[in-house]
Amino acid sequence: MKIKVTQEKLSKALNAISRIAIGKATLPILNNVLIRVSNKKVSLITTNLDMAVEDYLPVSESEDGVITVPAKLLAEFVSNLPKGENIEILSKDTKVTIKSGKYSSTINGTVADDFPEIPEIDEKKSVVYKIGVDEFKNSVNQVIIASSNDLTRPALTGVFFNTYDKTLAIAATDGYRLAEKKIIEKVESEVKAIVPSSSLQEVLRSISDEVDEIEISFNEDLVRFRLGDIEIVSKLIDESFPEYQKLIPKNNNISVALDREELVRVTKLAALFARSVGGSIVCEAITPDIFSVKSIANEYGENDSRIETSVDKPGKINLNSRFLLDALNALEEPEIEFEFSDRVAPVVLRNKKSDKYTHIVMPLNS
Numbered sequence: 001m002k003i004k005v006t007q008e009k010l011s012k013a014l015n016a017i018s019r020i021a022i023g024k025a026t027l028p029i030l031n032n033v034l035i036r037v038s039n040k041k042v043s044l045i046t047t048n049l050d051m052a053v054e055d056y057l058p059v060s061e062s063e064d065g066v067i068t069v070p071a072k073l074l075a076e077f078v079s080n081l082p083k084g085e086n087i088e089i090l091s092k093d094t095k096v097t098i099k100s101g102k103y104s105s106t107i108n109g110t111v112a113d114d115f116p117e118i119p120e121i122d123e124k125k126s127v128v129y130k131i132g133v134d135e136f137k138n139s140v141n142q143v144i145i146a147s148s149n150d151l152t153r154p155a156l157t158g159v160f161f162n163t164y165d166k167t168l169a170i171a172a173t174d175g176y177r178l179a180e181k182k183i184i185e186k187v188e189s190e191v192k193a194i195v196p197s198s199s200l201q202e203v204l205r206s207i208s209d210e211v212d213e214i215e216i217s218f219n220e221d222l223v224r225f226r227l228g229d230i231e232i233v234s235k236l237i238d239e240s241f242p243e244y245q246k247l248i249p250k251n252n253n254i255s256v257a258l259d260r261e262e263l264v265r266v267t268k269l270a271a272l273f274a275r276s277v278g279g280s281i282v283c284e285a286i287t288p289d290i291f292s293v294k295s296i297a298n299e300y301g302e303n304d305s306r307i308e309t310s311v312d313k314p315g316k317i318n319l320n321s322r323f324l325l326d327a328l329n330a331l332e333e334p335e336i337e338f339e340f341s342d343r344v345a346p347v348v349l350r351n352k353k354s355d356k357y358t359h360i361v362m363p364l365n366s
Contacts, residue, residue: 222236252345330357
């Protein structure tokens, strides 16, 4: 095998794919990157068995072959070579030689036979969506904050891609809050799939300035994200996602319009005094024109901040300050709607003008 490529291109590709090359005692080959050259096409592949990343590398010269080498060692070595220089990589048996100008190194590689087979999407049976990069990044970041880290409830550790009313939406919940974002309207194909949050985080990290659009393909047990020259294939979570739309209250009878930045500010102030009580704060609508956010009295003292607004009906609710701040930071518009009914019903937070994003927060015990 032989390839000739610029330092910048190779370093960028190795940095993109080496993050998931992790050490596992039972499968040390997962530390490696598979370098495959076939018909002047060069690909670099890493996998952790649940997810695989493949980057297609543009090269000036190549000879067919395949080998695996330690991914992080190769990435760090290449990143320290002079920029602007050409790099030549040659393999003979399991020895891989990297040359660049006066620099040369030989790395012990491994034959590719033991490298895990990378699953492929069946193009004929897949459901495909395309979305702009900015919309994808914003939407995933708005929703993924509500996913869970509890591995005993695997369905909640991912983001649910689902279609209804000819709209593709994504949703996540950890049982204490729930976020949904509608991302594509007027879709023809249907999908219900839970994508691991860790896979989506890797997709977000792999997006470069050169990519304008992401192609997402689903089949029965896999999802593939295409970002320019990079492909990320991930297993789906084989669980049932909760019927989350039933959890979103439809008839909250208290709705208060609030300035988002001001609500963030008063929530942060109340949170300072709520540390010893698990971040519990009280949000109260006081007729006719006050919305109050205060901390519960404790060893640090108490805080009561007020926002002037229009209040039709009084009511109050206890919330986790961190969950409320996460929701507020995910909302985009200057003015938001804060909706609730009583002490046990969830709070619904939305942008004032757009209904594409919905975030609900479960109340704490009074």
